[in-house]
């Protein structure tokens with residue numbers, strides 16, 4: 051999968067691809083990255099890319115010409131890729147969206163800075179995504195989050211497909227269950243006996259039950275949307291009775 055990112059801070063994007071899963075994915079040829087700096091497409095002195103908003107108001111805006119030229123350049127290299135703009139005005143990004151992105155050949159990500167971008171750029175934007183209802187200084191972190199959450203779902207990317215596909219959010223918006231590893235005893239606190247039982251079917255039911263309990267307790271917004279299966283109800287009842295005992 052190829053990502054083209056448009057950003058005036060290419061080092062923020064490149065830097066994050068120097069280590070971890072994104073670096074390994076690129077080295078293994080599962081992932082390609084090209085960053086385009088709008089400053090390289092500015093005809094103004096000092097490669098200027100921002101100006102004051104018409105109508106007044108605080109801060110500066112990114113001008114359309116350099117951004118549109120950078121988008122056109124990226125489209126030449128990644129012609130099938132949709133252009134996605136990261137902004138608080140976009141649709142909230144969810145795991146299911148990243149699942150869909152992971153089947154694409156590529157995406158062009160527009161990371162804004164300043165107060166925002168000239169609205170005329172939106173003529174070249176295919177989709178708009180938000181990381182959440184808060185305001186960052188730039189769209190680079192949202193672009194990196196979208197790329198990492200998508201890349202880890204690519205076939206062969208993590209080396210253990212199961213872990214990506216078994217993600218709690220991959221199971222349609224469930225919170226993850228509790229996890230334990232060695233030491234088995236620590237400061238008088240042990241590990242749930244079921245996890246030491248070797249009974250994988252029972253362990254799977256326990257984990258799903260714990261995910262359901264946690265989701266119901268912590269995320270009523272997710273819980274209200276969940277269609278409980280017969281298996282869900284069984285796991286939940288087992289978890290509730292275990293909690294009562």
Ligand SMILES: Nc1nonc1C(=O)NC1CCNCC1
Nearest residue numbers: 136137180181185186187188192
């Ligand atoms: N939240 C966000 N999800 O995506 N982008 C987000 C964001 O805060 N972008 C900044 C908004 C102000 N201008 C600079 C970029």
